[in-house]
Amino acid sequence: MKQKLFELHERKLQMLINKKPIKNDRNDEEFHAFERRLQSNDKRKTEIVKGSTTVRITKIEDQSIHLKNALYTCHYKWLNKQYDRFFLEERIEHRKARFYRDELVDDRIVDFNEIGNEPVPSVDEQRSKESFVYDRLAAVQYAERWWNSANPAYKNFDVNCTNFISQCLHAGGAQMRGYPNRSSGWWMEQNNWSFSWSVANSMRSFFLHSKTGLRAEVVDSAEQLMPGDVICYDFQGDGRYDHTTFVVAKDQENMPLVNAQTYNSRMRYWAYEDSTAYTPNIKYTFFRIIDDTSSK
Structure with a gap:
């Protein structure tokens, strides 16, 4: 066999x-x-x-x-x-x-699917007022170390793509906030977690609204991303995002190579055209992580 x-x-x-x-x-x-x-x-x-x-x-x-x-x-x-x-x-x-x-x-x-119709997370702006400096190198090193294994310090899931991205961001210095409200902030504590920590659609919503601590800006193209940034994928193009990946390198044409979990991948070309989940309707959101040292 x-x-x-x-x-x-x-x-x-x-x-x-x-x-x-x-x-x-x-x-x-x-x-x-x-x-x-x-x-x-x-x-x-x-x-x-x-x-x-x-x-x-x-x-x-x-x-x-x-x-x-x-x-x-x-x-x-x-x-x-x-x-x-x-x-x-x-x-x-x-x-x-x-x-x-x-x-x-x-x-x-084997077909893994994100489950649950979680609410769009609210953003708790009353916490994490201290300056946030993003250590991209530490985040990328984490993505390289754990792309094909589960860190026992965190709860891990069958559908683990967004949880893995959250772990990478946390390794880069992003501070959790919002506990214990699952629809608020971004966190995993005491065997519980926010939707934004573990579900692709909710992470994207969090990034679109967060104004303090961990936050991101949408850029127009994949070429504008750097190692340590995040891509969200809507395979069907129906407005519900299904997957997230983490940029770990750029190729010779300045395009991102990504690490991801659920279907564990390392140094994969960002567009996922070779995925069986790909459709001609696919949509991407490109997030550049920003911090208090970033220049706009």
Whole structure:
């Protein structure tokens, strides 16, 4: 079982390296994501020169005497070359495979969804009046250290993208405020947390309204972001934001590379065109974190 999964993902890796995706009728979404990745690489003058993949089965479910499901993780590493620069991109996929009589009949990414219709957070401006200086280096170092693991100092979730961003910002010196009102401020304390700490749509609303302590300004384009900044994603373009990522570097064309959790990724190109969640209606909000040393 593990060997067949490994061979499957080795074939996918070679498709990217050789720039020849092979259509799989069982999973058109991933085929189109592969195509978009190759198109993006071509536009960015980027190529994958080598890579590796590892597979770890986490659970086997017996559906019947002949039918089994395997829950597993696949860890991709791609060595990318852009102009004269090399950088290592990594991604963890949580997947579910189905085997019938030991033959692989289906394989796809596990679908995680943000849940809850949380209210838009209010902003408590009566706290955190002290000056805020954002340590971008410390925030980026945190994002690099924890992109693929859970820090036991915090509660972590199956859908952990925004919680991870909050941890990065806190590592950069952002102070919590608003406890214990879940719809106020930005905080995680005593096994409880604000919506803005853990939910993408609420974090975006918080950034749009916060005027003291941790705050951000919207910029027009991804090129204007720096390491330590945040991108919010509305995959469907319906006004509800689903995902957040953290900028850790810029590529040779001054475009952001991001780290993220839920679908754990490191040094991923910011646009997420190679995601199965991508749609032509996708919208982004680009947030530059500002502090009391920032110049407007």
